[in-house]
Amino acid sequence: MSHYPESVQILIDRFATFPGIGKKTAQRLALHVLMAKSEEATQFAKAIMDVKAHIVFCSVCGSITEEDPCHICMDPKRIQDVICIVENPADIFTFERTNNFRGRYHVLGGVLSPLDGVGPEDLNIDKLLNRVSEGMEVVLATNPSVEGDTTSLYLSRLLKEKNVKVSRLARGLPVGSDLEYTDIATLTRALEGRTEL
Amino acid sequence: MSHYPESVQILIDRFATFPGIGKKTAQRLALHVLMAKSEEATQFAKAIMDVKAHIVFCSVCGSITEEDPCHICMDPKRIQDVICIVENPADIFTFERTNNFRGRYHVLGGVLSPLDGVGPEDLNIDKLLNRVSEGMEVVLATNPSVEGDTTSLYLSRLLKEKNVKVSRLARGLPVGSDLEYTDIATLTRALEGRTEL
Numbered sequence: 024m025s026h027y028p029e030s031v032q033i034l035i036d037r038f039a040t041f042p043g044i045g046k047k048t049a050q051r052l053a054l055h056v057l058m059a060k061s062e063e064a065t066q067f068a069k070a071i072m073d074v075k076a077h078i079v080f081c082s083v084c085g086s087i088t089e090e091d092p093c094h095i096c097m098d099p100k101r102i103q104d105v106i107c108i109v110e111n112p113a114d115i116f117t118f119e120r121t122n123n124f125r126g127r128y129h130v131l132g133g134v135l136s137p138l139d140g141v142g143p144e145d146l147n148i149d150k151l152l153n154r155v156s157e158g159m160e161v162v163l164a165t166n167p168s169v170e171g172d173t174t175s176l177y178l179s180r181l182l183k184e185k186n187v188k189v190s191r192l193a194r195g196l197p198v199g200s201d202l203e204y205t206d207i208a209t210l211t212r213a214l215e216g217r218t219e220l
Numbered sequence: 221m222s223h224y225p226e227s228v229q230i231l232i233d234r235f236a237t238f239p240g241i242g243k244k245t246a247q248r249l250a251l252h253v254l255m256a257k258s259e260e261a262t263q264f265a266k267a268i269m270d271v272k273a274h275i276v277f278c279s280v281c282g283s284i285t286e287e288d289p290c291h292i293c294m295d296p297k298r299i300q301d302v303i304c305i306v307e308n309p310a311d312i313f314t315f316e317r318t319n320n321f322r323g324r325y326h327v328l329g330g331v332l333s334p335l336d337g338v339g340p341e342d343l344n345i346d347k348l349l350n351r352v353s354e355g356m357e358v359v360l361a362t363n364p365s366v367e368g369d370t371t372s373l374y375l376s377r378l379l380k381e382k383n384v385k386v387s388r389l390a391r392g393l394p395v396g397s398d399l400e401y402t403d404i405a406t407l408t409r410a411l412e413g414r415t416e417l
Binding site: 026027028029030031033034037040041042043044048050051052053054055056057061063064065066067068069070071072073074075076077078087088089111112113116 | 223224225226227228230231234237238239240241245247248249250251252253254258260261262263264265266267268269270271272273274275284285286308309310313
């Protein structure tokens with residue numbers, strides 16, 4: 024059996040370590056690099072190194088930023104006493120696109136997952152507890168998964184001890200969806216959380 | 221609206237230029253690089269540069285290789301007078317996995333596609349015509365698409381002028397498929413090309 028040249032195989036293997044990238048896609052991506060102009064490949068490699076060189080984690084909220092603290096934590100127009108807790112930095116950018124949240128964020132860096140060996144000490148929880156004080160509001164915005172819900176429950180207990188108002192994102196029908204194709208769990212939550220008109 | 225830090229956005233944009241990678245996947249890949257260990261990112265960037273530095277195109281067949289000519293063209297055990305014509309280097313590695321073809325290859329580097337401005341002069345055809353001589357066999361293994369078929373037809377005319385035996389890959393039912401779900405075009409070809417038992 025013939026193999027790809029070694030340097031190509033190494034690049035394929037690197038691509039295959041990415042989330043959601045299988046062997047076939049990794050091959051396609053590696054061959055795309057191979058067929059690209061040299062300067063494009065150089066710029067791609069440079070972009071990778073630049074990201075690692077320039078990006079740090081915000082010492083306040085744990086998000087990714089080029090300047091510490093990040094511009095959201097430094098923004099005086101942001102409401103000080105509302106903190107939205109998310110799993111990953113990417114979630115912040117999703118929230119920001121709604122243009123509807125004027126508080127600040129806190130990045131956990133994951134969720135509690137005993138099966139994967141992730142416990143409370145692996146998450147960015149200590150800093151969160153130092154940030155909150157009596158009278159603040161914390162919005163729990165972990166993913167609506169078993170791990171996300173478990174993590175939110177764990178945090179809500181810790182936060183309530185500090186007399187913080189704790190809320191979490193509403194569960195219900197996604198906008199534009201079709202009732203007929205909605206799963207039972209979502210519909211149950213939508214019924215439980217029905218709002219008066 | 222808040223944006224990703226500039227260096228992250230640049231990397232996202234780079235990933236988004238890859239075939240089959242949309243905006244969301246590009247974000248996911250870029251954030252994976254960001255979260256990876258520094259040494260992993262360095263090795264990834266190095267793998268990209270290595271590929272561009274070490275890989276050349278075989279001067280005989282046009283495949284990708286670290287040594288020119290490539291090891292298939294240099295292999296004395298390979299049948300000299302059978303050449304399989306493929307669109308891209310990746311197709312060679314797919315053929316080699318069958319362990320069933322003992323001839324050599326020739327890479328076109330694409331297919332004729334007037335709409336995309338790709339004409340015969342853009343393909344690796346001159347070298348092919350120099351390689352073939354009377355009595356040889358050429359297997360046309362372009363993709364079973366409109367462009368692939370057009371390219372094969374074009375080549376077969378040129379090659380027949382050189383008294384070369386020209387064949388192309390069989391069209392028919394893929395192994396393991398289900399007749400009920402086979403498209404009409406494939407079934408028509410399978411019927412036309414039926415073989416006696």
